[in-house]
Amino acid sequence: MGKGVSDNTQKRALFLHVAGMDVQEIYFTLAGVDASDFAATVKVLDDYFAPKTNVPFERHLFRQIVEEIGETVRSVCV
Secondary structure: OHHHOOOHHHHHHHHHHHHOHHHHHHHHHOOOOOOOOHHHHHHHHHHHHOOOOOHHHHHHHHHOOOOOOOOOHHHHHO
16 A cells, blocks of 8 residues: 555555545444454445445346347347
8 A cells, every 4th residue: 555554554544534534434334344454444345335236127127128120149249
């Protein structure tokens, strides 16, 4: 990490400082986070901010696909 920081606790503190107050508020409301583990901090925030997949909706979109005139399977898969 930048600034020559190698201690996990300092990495976590610097990361949360740079991320800002909004991210800090979200982070501290999430339960089950080890206060000194930088990797766990990043994973918790990634899990929170990563978009979730709605499998039934994706299945619905897949079933709505209609083959266009002149369209081949090969042209769609490329």
